[in-house]
Amino acid sequence: MNGKYITKLGFTNKSIGLALAAAQLREAAGLERSAILDELSKVKADPAGFQSGVYADLVRELLTQQAHTDLHAADALRSAALPYAQFGAALIDQGARDQMNVAMRLPITRAGALMPDAHVGYGLPIGGVLAAENAVIPYGVGVDIGCSMRLSVFAVPADTLKTAEALALLQKHTRFGAGVSFERRERIGHDVLDEAVWDDQPILRRLHDKAADQIGSSGSGNHFAEFGSFTLGQSELGLDAGTYLALLTHSGSRGFGAQVAGHFTKLAESLHPTLHPSAKKLAWLSLDSEEGQAYWQAMNLAGRYALANHEQIHARIAKALGQTPALSAHNSHNLAWKEQVGGSELIVHRKGATPAAAGQLGLIPGSMADPGYLVRGKGHAPSLASASHGAGRQLGRKAAQNTLSKSEVSAYLKDKGVTLLGGGIDEAPQAYKRIQDVIAAQSELVDVLGEFRPKVVRMDSGSEDI
Template sequence: MPRLRLTGKALRNIGYPEGPAISVAITAMEKQFRHHSEEAALDILKQVLLDPMAYLADDGLRKVAGKLMETKEEEDIPLKEIPVPYEIYGAGFIETGALQQMNNAVRLPVAVAGALMPDAHHGYGLPIGGVLATHNAVIPYGVGVDIGCRMCLSILDLPVVSLERHAAKFKRELVTQTEFGAGATWVGKTEDAVLEHALFREIPMLRHLHKKAVEQLGTSGSGNHFVEWGIVQITGTNEFNLPAGTYVGLLSHSGSRGLGAQIAAHYTRLARELCQLPRMAQHFAWLELDKEAGQEYWAAMNLAGDYASACHNQIHRRLIKAMDARLLARVENHHNFAWKEIHNGQEVIVHRKGATPAGKGVLGIIPGSMTAPGYIVRGRGEAASLHSASHGAGRAMSRFNAAQSISQYELNKYLKEQGVILVGGGPDEAPMAYKNINEVMAAQSSLVDVIGRFQPRIVRMADDGGKED
């Protein structure tokens, strides 16, 4: 396999400034990513350039990020000298990079309030686990690339013993009835009301995405997206009127696919053109909701959220039918989204980047990992958290570090010990790459009450182990 060779010209062509950042980037890429193609390497460097702070904790790219952070540019819109105070949950196991990102977010002129969840780790724009309330402004990168990424749990009437007795059938249908990957499409006609939405005709950029939306409806992304069979334990009084006990459950995690990614890319570029911020905060560029661009993004974002929900419903419908099961109850919730809410008596825009809505009485799902339990929760409406909770266990290791330090053998051995069957996935998504879900839940006991748990048994993920779509 040929070794990677980059040139300064190639880096300048993608926007790298003249100076030491170029040589540092070339050295890092040719050492750490020497088997990547030039196109793949430049794509990684584009992401670092867009949000260098997100890579300060990445062993392979932190030197590049550091050099980019040293670059000074004229600040057209100054940040607040005194940041908005915010509550941190689980501070003892949140990495520095996530704290730095959140510290920048609460210095935005439009920032009103914030909170950081215990699963927090560095991401793009807001840290994963970051919650930010703004006045009359929506931040496309505060919502994220995978708009409306979502959890969906179906509780079924199948006997729990069937998961073990008929594991081969559960696995076979899981593979047959799902498609994963960044470019995955569903073969066959899939109908859903979301595809008839008027916005696909009214907004020019959405017209061009309708075909993609049709083809990808009912599919899942890559990275940490999954569909899995498992055992649901209901522990007490619940909104489903189900007796306490154990049930078969179907749990899925994915978002708005290529539709959401293209919406995010388009409006992030537009926001950065309209809202000039210092380099360290460029990824927080916002759109004002009383202006046409902001209103258009808001409408497109909500469409992407509806589309994400429709994808889950299609997947669950196919699998429930294939297993000849009956739906007893369902719990769903978005993350990577923005909501109009009232806090402290005023309407604000609450961005939850990898955070679960947890208003008083609101139900949600907080997953662990492919072997650790997930939790069915009821929000307590805690004001300091902006009515939010974590969206999962959160990463303890970056994908790069996990792939470098965890072998496929170690992953397979651990899965066997835990009694979990995995289809797809890879060491970058290994349970060891995640925080301890029980510690995360303990750190947010004031935010949610647990009413049930989900234990994975047969897990399906993308084969490529790549980034979320």
């Protein structure tokens, strides 16, 4: 017995030597070559039936090879991307398309769309919408799970609040930046912190105290709280046409959500070691798995926690104003939902995209000095009932810092009549696409109901304050 007979049976790599060793033992026991080769053929065809005895080592290797082959096949990308709709294609950079093309090659992908504010992100591009079958992609949701918007419109004239008063209210009732929180004596509770779900997973138990510490606060980057004027062109939602004082906020799930995202992204990557490097950050978790159910639970908790942060900000400020909002609206734009798409239930990931089902309210901000909009969704099927989540960046953070000067940004803010507390060059209005162009590119997706114009803005301090 020699290796050429073994190779003809289809054994490869390490299994050749193990098969030959087993064959020689059988030959020493008196079996004819034809009988040994017949046995080896059966072992190769059904290794699970020979897990003990002389073929045990060979079987272990064959099962390992089979598992690797099955895993590689399950992780293999399609040869070409599925087609997907692009809205405002002229506004979308090629890098975002390249990322979306990879996402549309995933074996779990069934549909997708790019919004006009789309730009390069990690994994799925920001402004990307992806529908997957029975699977959730942590980086298809994003690091700031549940990142969201909230608007409160007060039935008083927009000039009721003076700039100095607005600044004082924002300084007292908002907190911004990594790791920040209100003083313990200033914190107020929220039902989301009392949910039993915190005890269901070790990671949730471990992060509960962090979430409790940071409740009601906002992060860095593009998170903000803004006083401004809100204009309704016609009576809507119980409010007469006119211009009113309003508060608009952008915030997320803080350190809690970021750590959930990091934990489950690493877990997903470990479960798909053969996934092509270009798709590494798009590793997914099956919703039939324990890991997938754990992420789904944690993701939705982070989404509720993010909305709770907004609720507290708006409640604090409304109380200080002595006003009750006459109109309120909110939406999440970094989350995954179970939705019907083409007659099937799919997992729709919106990473920097606003849900826009027919009749659904949404908020699309511009920049620290440009208008934002209250919109009503049209449920447009090719967009997967989605719209943009903002203007979208046209300059990355480093590019903005290297390109823009403090003086030109300050001049822009002055021209728009905006007073800024905090903020950095990386969040300058010029770093963003023109919001009017982005809105115009999605007339099929939403109707505009009202316009918000920022006047007094608070953000975290950037790398270089403006």
